[in-house]
Amino acid sequence: MSKPQFSFEFFPTKTDDGITKLYQTFDTLNELAPSYFSVTYGAGGTTRERTLGIVEALKNRANTPIAPHISCIGDNKSQIAELLDFYKSIGISRMVALRGDLPSGQVGMGELPFAVDLVRFIREHSGDHFQIEVAAYPEMHPQAISFEQDIQNLINKFEAGANSAITQFFYNAESYLYLRDALEKRGVDTDKHRLVAGIMPIINASNLIRFADSCGADIPRFIRKQLADYGDDRKAIREFGFEVVHRLCEVLIAEGVPALHFYTMNRVEPNKRLVQSLGLTSSSTQA
Template identity: 80%
Template sequence: MSKPAFSFEFFPAKTEQGHEKLLSTYDELNKLSPSYFSVTYGAGGSTRSRTLDIVQALCTRGDTGVAPHMSCIGDDKSEIAELLTHYKSLGINRIVALRGDLPSGQVGMGELPFALDLVKFIREHSGDHFRIEVAAYPEMHPQARSFDSDIDNLVNKFQAGADAAITQFFYNADSYLYLRDTLEKRGVDTVAKPLVAGIMPITNSSNLMRFADSCGADIPRYVRKQLADFGDDRKAIREFGFDVVYRLCERLISEGVPAMHFYSMNKVEPNKRLVEELGLTT
């Protein structure tokens, strides 16, 4: 059985100290030979300059590919075209295309209100230069009308030119497998257009619950109960969390997952340990 590819997500640091720490984290994780690193982008481009700073720093720091997140909501076509041209000039050939969140106080949705519109625009502007990754939701986007309509949206993004989809994080492998099977039934070749599993390591109970509540991800009852029982025992939380995520990844690998994208939270551990103990680097 071939080993799945793996990659890591970073978010732009808010301080110079955080930026330097992120570069150090990059150096450590880059030794594992990931496929690429993605860099997130705030609501309505609110972290635009910080995203550009870290993308440029990573492009010059190593040979591993960098995939900037690009959100469209609130931005006009000229701004997005300018950004695409800039990324081309940096040698970037991969984009994570997202709708993004509407910034607080903003009313208009912009010229490209949905990720589907952004995918179409990238193809119109840049042809096949960029490999486009989009978002997928094994447990349904929290704002979707229904699971079927959410699937329709994902299929439409593939048909518009998306090359792959990265899932929101999840802890129930069956939700990923059901989504993959459903896409196949809808005519999406998930070998040619892979469904990448988004993996969120568990290191902090309150942060995990907040992330899950904001994006509609389900935390299994036994995980919630056990984390609650651990209270402030950080070591116990980390070891339990590692075991939960390790078992999830093992199941996904046994089911032929093509790739895993680790939401690193700008940390070396437990991402490095997971990749190594899963045997992805050998």
């Protein structure tokens, strides 16, 4: 069985110290030879300048591809076109296209209200220059009317020109497998349009639960109960979290997942430990 590819996600930090630490984390994780790094983009482009600066710095720091997030909420077509031209000019050839979240106080959805509109615009403006990743939701987007509609929305993004999709994080492998099978039943070639599994390591219980509740991701009852039992025992939480996520990844790999995308929270560990213990790198050792 061939090893799945793996990649890492960063978010723009607000301080110079945070930027320095991010570059150090990048250097360490880059030694694992990931397929690419992605860099997120705040609601309504609120981290636009920081994102652009980090993307350019990382692009100049190593040969590993950098995939900036780009969202359509908060930007008009001319602003997005300018962003696309900038990324093309510095050698970026991959990006993650998202609708994005409405920033506080903003009314209206703008010229490109949904991710499918953004994907279509990227193709119209830049042709096939960019490899386009989009978002997928194994447990349904929290604003979707139905599961069927949500699956169709993903198919529409593929038909508009998206190459592959990265899922929201999940801890129930069956949700990923159900979505993959549902796409295939509807005629999607998942070898061509890959469904990349988004993986969230468990580091901090309260932050994880708050994040999951806000984005509609499910944390199974056994995980919530165990995290509650550990209380403030951070070491126990980290070890339990590693075991849970490692087991999840093992199941996905056995089921032929094409790639794993780790939401790093700008940390080296446990992302490095997971990649190595899963045997995803040539120098990995099994846990």
